[in-house]
Amino acid sequence: MKDLPQGYMVGTAAAGFKKVGRDDLGVILSDRPATCAALFTKNKFKAAPVLICQETLALGGPVRCIMANSGLANACTGDEGIANCRETRALMGEALHIYDEQILPLSTGVIGAQFAMQAWRAAMPQVQASMGSKGAEDFVRAFMTTDAFPKFLSQEVQLSGGTVRLTGMAKGAGMICPNMATMLAVVLTDAEVEATAWQDMFQRAVAQTFNRVSVDGDTSTNDTIVGLANGAAGVAARAQSDVILLQQALTSVLEKLSYMLVQDGEGATKVMHISVLGAKNDKDAENVARTVGHSQLVKTAMYGRDANWGRIIAAVGRSNAEFKADDVRVSLCGVELFAHGQPLAGNFDEQLQKPLEQRDIYVEIVLGQGEGSYTLRASDLSHDYVSLNADYRS
Amino acid sequence: MKDLPQGYMVGTAAAGFKKVGRDDLGVILSDRPATCAALFTKNKFKAAPVLICQETLALGGPVRCIMANSGLANACTGDEGIANCRETRALMGEALHIYDEQILPLSTGVIGAQFAMQAWRAAMPQVQASMGSKGAEDFVRAFMTTDAFPKFLSQEVQLSGGTVRLTGMAKGAGMICPNMATMLAVVLTDAEVEATAWQDMFQRAVAQTFNRVSVDGDTSTNDTIVGLANGAAGVAARAQSDVILLQQALTSVLEKLSYMLVQDGEGATKVMHISVLGAKNDKDAENVARTVGHSQLVKTAMYGRDANWGRIIAAVGRSNAEFKADDVRVSLCGVELFAHGQPLAGNFDEQLQKPLEQRDIYVEIVLGQGEGSYTLRASDLSHDYVSLNADYRS
Numbered sequence: 001m002k003d004l005p006q007g008y009m010v011g012t013a014a015a016g017f018k019k020v021g022r023d024d025l026g027v028i029l030s031d032r033p034a035t036c037a038a039l040f041t042k043n044k045f046k047a048a049p050v051l052i053c054q055e056t057l058a059l060g061g062p063v064r065c066i067m068a069n070s071g072l073a074n075a076c077t078g079d080e081g082i083a084n085c086r087e088t089r090a091l092m093g094e095a096l097h098i099y100d101e102q103i104l105p106l107s108t109g110v111i112g113a114q115f116a117m118q119a120w121r122a123a124m125p126q127v128q129a130s131m132g133s134k135g136a137e138d139f140v141r142a143f144m145t146t147d148a149f150p151k152f153l154s155q156e157v158q159l160s161g162g163t164v165r166l167t168g169m170a171k172g173a174g175m176i177c178p179n180m181a182t183m184l185a186v187v188l189t190d191a192e193v194e195a196t197a198w199q200d201m202f203q204r205a206v207a208q209t210f211n212r213v214s215v216d217g218d219t220s221t222n223d224t225i226v227g228l229a230n231g232a233a234g235v236a237a238r239a240q241s242d243v244i245l246l247q248q249a250l251t252s253v254l255e256k257l258s259y260m261l262v263q264d265g266e267g268a269t270k271v272m273h274i275s276v277l278g279a280k281n282d283k284d285a286e287n288v289a290r291t292v293g294h295s296q297l298v299k300t301a302m303y304g305r306d307a308n309w310g311r312i313i314a315a316v317g318r319s320n321a322e323f324k325a326d327d328v329r330v331s332l333c334g335v336e337l338f339a340h341g342q343p344l345a346g347n348f349d350e351q352l353q354k355p356l357e358q359r360d361i362y363v364e365i366v367l368g369q370g371e372g373s374y375t376l377r378a379s380d381l382s383h384d385y386v387s388l389n390a391d392y393r394s
Numbered sequence: 395m396k397d398l399p400q401g402y403m404v405g406t407a408a409a410g411f412k413k414v415g416r417d418d419l420g421v422i423l424s425d426r427p428a429t430c431a432a433l434f435t436k437n438k439f440k441a442a443p444v445l446i447c448q449e450t451l452a453l454g455g456p457v458r459c460i461m462a463n464s465g466l467a468n469a470c471t472g473d474e475g476i477a478n479c480r481e482t483r484a485l486m487g488e489a490l491h492i493y494d495e496q497i498l499p500l501s502t503g504v505i506g507a508q509f510a511m512q513a514w515r516a517a518m519p520q521v522q523a524s525m526g527s528k529g530a531e532d533f534v535r536a537f538m539t540t541d542a543f544p545k546f547l548s549q550e551v552q553l554s555g556g557t558v559r560l561t562g563m564a565k566g567a568g569m570i571c572p573n574m575a576t577m578l579a580v581v582l583t584d585a586e587v588e589a590t591a592w593q594d595m596f597q598r599a600v601a602q603t604f605n606r607v608s609v610d611g612d613t614s615t616n617d618t619i620v621g622l623a624n625g626a627a628g629v630a631a632r633a634q635s636d637v638i639l640l641q642q643a644l645t646s647v648l649e650k651l652s653y654m655l656v657q658d659g660e661g662a663t664k665v666m667h668i669s670v671l672g673a674k675n676d677k678d679a680e681n682v683a684r685t686v687g688h689s690q691l692v693k694t695a696m697y698g699r700d701a702n703w704g705r706i707i708a709a710v711g712r713s714n715a716e717f718k719a720d721d722v723r724v725s726l727c728g729v730e731l732f733a734h735g736q737p738l739a740g741n742f743d744e745q746l747q748k749p750l751e752q753r754d755i756y757v758e759i760v761l762g763q764g765e766g767s768y769t770l771r772a773s774d775l776s777h778d779y780v781s782l783n784a785d786y787r788s
Contacts, residue, residue, distance in 0.1 A: 045711035045719050045735075076707050078736025111704020112737045221708050296690070296775070297783055304784030310505020313470050314615050317439035325439050341439075342472025343506045381690070383780050389691055390698030390776075 003136045003154050005165040005190035007031045007232025010134040012142045013126035015119045017071030018109060024070045025120075026134075026142030027127055028186065029096055033062030034230035035195045036104070037202040041223035047075030048085040049105040050224060056101055064102035066186055066226055067092050068143040070171075071109040075221035084115040095124040096131070106184045106224050108145055108171065140169045143184055146388055147171050151260040157191075157249040159242040162235040164191035166246075168253040172261040183210070185225040185257060191246060192231030194238070201247045202227050209254040213262045213377045262377045263359070267384030270302045271377055274363045279372030284321035286374040288365060291319035293378030302361055303380040307352040309337045316365055327368030333361060397530045397548050399559040399584035401425045401626025404528040406536045407520035409513045411465030412503060418464045419514075420528075420536030421521055422580065423490055427456030428624035429589045430498070431596040435617035441469030442479040443499040444618060450495055458496035460580055460620055461486050462537040464565075466503040469615035478509040489518040490525070500578045500618050502539055502565065534563045537578055540782055541566050545654040551585075551643040553636040556629040558585035560640075562647040566655040577604070579619040579651060585640060586625030588632070595641045596621050603648040607656045607771045656771045657753070661778030664696045665771055668757045673766030678715035680768040682759060685713035687772030696755055697774040701746040703731045710759055721762030727755060 004010065008030055012023040038057055040050050056063075067088075074081050085105055093100045140150040152169040170185035193201075206225060227250075237246040262271045274293050279285035292298055295315040301308040312330055330338040333355035337348055355361070398404065402424050406417040432451055434444050450457075461483075468475050479499055487494045534544040546563040564579035587595075600619060621644075631640040656665045668687050673679035686692055689709040695702040706724055724732040727749035731742055749755070 043708060043711035044717070045707050045722075073704070076704055076732065076736060078734065080736070111702075111707065112732070221704075221711060296779070300780055300783035303780065306784065308505075310467070310470055310615075313439050313505065314437060317437035317615060323438070328439075338470065338506070340472065342470060342474065381780060382784075383777050385690070386694055386697065386775060386777050386780055389694035390700065 004167055005188050005232065007190055007230045008188050009132040010136070010139045011127045011131035012134050012138050013123040013130065015069070015123035017069055017116065017119055019071070023138065023142040025123055025127065026068050026139040027092065027096070027131070028066045028139060028188065029131060030064050030228060030230040032230055032232065033064060033102070034228040035193055035198050036063040037199040037227040038104070039202060039206055039225050041221060043221050043223070045076055045221045047073055047107060047222040048077055048081035049074055049107045050222060051082065052085050052089070053104050053224065056104060059101060061101055063104055063228060064098045065092065065096060066104050066106065066228070068106040068139070068184060070143045070145050072107060072113050072115060073109045073111050073222050074107040074115060075111045077112065077114055080114055084117060087117060088115065088120050091120055091124055092127070095128050104226055106143065106222070106226070108143060108184055108222055111221060136167050136169050139186075140171065144171050146266055148264050151257055151264065153253060153256055155249055155253055157245055159191065159235050159237055159245055160239060161242070162233065164189055164233045164235050164237070164246070166249050166253050168257045170257040170261060172264050183223050183225070183261065185210070187227040187250065187253060189227070189229045190231065190233035191229055192236040193229040193246065197237070197243055198227060198229050201243070201250050204247065205251040205254045208251055209258040212375060213258045259377065262379050265379030266388045267382040267386070268379035269359070269382055270361050270380040271359055272302055272361045272363055272380065273375060273377055274365070275373070275375045276365045276367065277373045278366045278368050278370065279374070280322045280369040281372040282374055283372070284367070284369070285372040286376070288316055288319045288321045288367065289374045289376040291315045292363065292365070293376045296381055299378070299381035302356070303382045305353075305356040307332060307348050307356060309348075312363060312365070313338060321367065323367040323369050329366040329368070331364040398561055399582050399626065401584055401624045402582050403526040404530065404533045405521045405525035406528050406532050407517040407524065409463070409517035411463060411510065411513055413465070417532065417536040419517055419521065420462050420533040421486065421490070421525070422460045422533060422582065423525060424458050424622060424624040426624055426626065427458060427496070428622040429587055429592050430457040431593040431621040432498070433596060433600055433619050435615060437615050437617070439470055439615045441467055441501060441616040442471055442475035443468055443501045444616060445476065446479045446483070447498050447618065450498060453495060455495055457498055457622060458492045459486065459490060460498050460500065460622070462500040462502075462533070462578060462580075464502050464537045464539050466501060466507050466509060467505045467616050468501040468509060469505045471506065471508055474508055478511060481511060482509065482514045485514055485518055486521070489522050498620055500537065500616070500620070502537060502578055502616055505615060530561050530563050534565065537565050539565065540660055542658050545651055545658065547647060547650055549643055549647055551639055553585065553629050553631055553639055554633060555636070556627065558583055558627045558629050558631070558640070560643050560647050562651045564651040564655060566658050577617050577619070577655060579604070581619075581621040581644065581647060583621070583623045584625065584627035585623055586630040587623040587640065591631070591637055592621060592623050595637070595644050598641065599645040599648045602645055603652040606769060607652045653771065656773050659773030660782045661776040661780070662773035663753070663776055664755050664774040665753055666696055666755045666757055666774065667769060667771055668759070669767070669769045670759045670761065671767045672760045672762050672764065673768070674716045674763040675766040676768055677766070678761070678763070679766040680770070682710055682713045682715045682761070683768045683770035685709050686757065686759070687770045690775055693772070693775035696750070697776045699747070699750040701726060701742050701750060703742070706757060706759070707732060715761065717761040717763050723760040723762070725758040
């Protein structure tokens with residue numbers, strides 16, 4: 001398929017895990033062993049597929065396949081959940097003629113329910129039959145849950161030895177916060193990359209992108225991001241200049257995916273870009289950004305297109321960062337509103353009416369303490385968020 | 395008035411600070427100097443009235459009067475806000491023939507706007523004329539903002555020397571979290587209490603009550619709780635047994651007021667009682683309770699009457715508390731759902747359908763680590779919360 005890097009193919013199945021008639025199982029197969037990088041949720045309750053992925057990667061072998069299902073998270077499912085996860089992997093290995101240990105499982109959906117194994121078994125012929133006829137978008141659609149649109153993109157990179165391709169695919173859209181989102185993401189490349197370098201690139205890119213977005217402050221049990229590099233393009237990222245180019249492309253792909261996650265946060269109508277500058281250190285800056293970005297009052301004000309900067313100030317004031325109240329300056333969409341402990345003069349409601357209609361809302365908070373900075377992207381809080389989450393299981 | 399302790403009277407005025415035709419200024423006057431206890435917001439941006447109260451109480455003199463306005467918070471208003479606050483106090487002192495330093499100002503409402511001083515001046519004759527003809531409910535109605543119902547209650551206590559009365563009055567209903575709520579509360583008693591003992595009683599009672607409720611995790615710039623003890627009943631709480639009785643009554647009054655705050659949290663339909671037991675220490679227990687109580691996903695599930703305990707587990711798992719995932723047990727409304735890392739058997743949706751229709755929802759989380767415990771009361775997150783806060787200023 002033209003939207004995938006060389007050497008990868010996708011298959012899907014409508015297994016009926018939760019809803020009938022939609023694809024809920026997606027499979028990516030590399031035609032050769034691939035180097036794998038991965039990062040997982042820091043939640044102490046790790047889902048069965050997260051534990052199995054970690055166990056598998058600890059073996060150090062190459063990966064051939066990623067399989068992802070929606071409908072059930074296989075989280076908080078105990079020993080039975082682990083056993084089921086192994087069995088689904090064995091079924092897939094048999095169907096695709098590869099070793100179980102070359103398959104990484106990802107799951108998303110309701111927590112605490114067990115897989116219907118019969119549905120998995122019944123889906124294998126569909127997977128086999130569709131292998132190679134599907135693309136990145138199909139894979140994404142199979143693991144979407146409350147996502148409003150599929151999130152994927154491809155990018156080409158010119159390395160010294162030739163062109164390689166990166167394809168990123170992700171799903172949101174709730175339980176999105178620090179230490180990655182409720183969020184599954186896969187990046188494929190046909191570049192050849194050394195394992196340690198690939199993992200390093202991932203960690204750097206995720207720290208700059210996925211770990212700086214927030215929809216609702218909740219971190220899931222299943223968060224997983226996996227990257228495969230199969231070398232099928234015959235081009236290696238080995239020279240430092242090539243590693244840097246690939247790093248930049250990877251960060252750019254994850255940046256775009258993470259932006260889409262916030263844009264498509266459950267019920268979201270806004271992407272707030274909350275920049276904190278002049279903090280004592282980066283940790284303080286992050287603390288302020290997260291306090292503002294998680295404030296229900298700030299989020300609802302932005303949803304209401306309301307230049308109610310007092311709520312931003314109140315959130316800054318209850319953060320644990322060090323600063324003097326009189327040193328703080330706050331701007332909204334480029335308009336400075338507050339400095340020296342008081343509002344600046346101006347008809348801000350009128351000035352900000354148009355900017356607050358835009359999707360991207362820029363909040364800048366200067367603390368006047370030092371050189372620390374941090375930018376968080378966070379969604380607003382809308383009626384639809386409540387509807388989606390009050391009725392999720394029904 | 396029969397609902398006030400002896401020696402206190404109330405007056406109100408419709409000053410038109412924000413809306414016309416409703417009382418928005420309430421005044422309590424004690425006929426003699428009263429001992430004062432007070433606690434204030436820990437937000438670094440403290441509103442002008444908070445700063446003035448703190449400055450006044452630092453002088454150590456007795457208090458005669460509490461004046462509270464709604465409509466404007468006089469927060470983030472700089473030097474002009476401080477000067478305005480002093481001037482409103484001078485106006486009140488003149489109207490009631492008392493010293494400025496005997497008056498404590500409280501404000502609530504929009505942040506960042508300056509008082510209309512002419513409205514204050516024009517309101518003084520109304521205050522004077524109504525003094526003594528109003529009661530606790532009138533005072534509460536004057537400082538209500540988005541509250542759905544007035545929060546006040548009276549309680550009698552038999553001390554060794556006779557009967558004394560406590561009257562508690564409070565307003566919510568958003569920006570309610572740790573370190574008190576956006577929340578103004580006043581407690582009056584006609585007991586005679588020594589100043590240090592009275593402040594100690596307050597701190598203990600607030601730590602057990604107001605500091606353990608949460609509506610939306612936001613802490614306001616104006617939070618204030620003030621207690622006056624004027625001794626008008628001619629009964630002293632001096633013996634240790636009397637101090638204990640008064641402490642119990644005060645804690646009981648604040649307990650009931652803080653429950654009402656959560657019950658009437660903006661848009662709230664539920665009061666979640668989140669008890670964490672068996673934590674390594676109380677701090678860990680509090681951390682878990684707050685992570686669960688602030689989780690948008692848990693709050694929306696409760697609003698949706700959805701026994702989606704997986705979201706509780708996910709919140710516990712992302713808290714910073716120390717525990718082993720397999721030791722955790724979770725109950726909802728008395729039904730144990732999760733233990734040993736997996737769901738227990740049972741048709742919980744059916745079993746919990748009725749309990750989840752009730753207003754009070756009991757969440758119990760046992761960590762299996764030690765003796766630490768904490769209980770937080772938190773509201774749910776509803777469509778009405780979003781409506782109230784997206785449209786608050788318009």
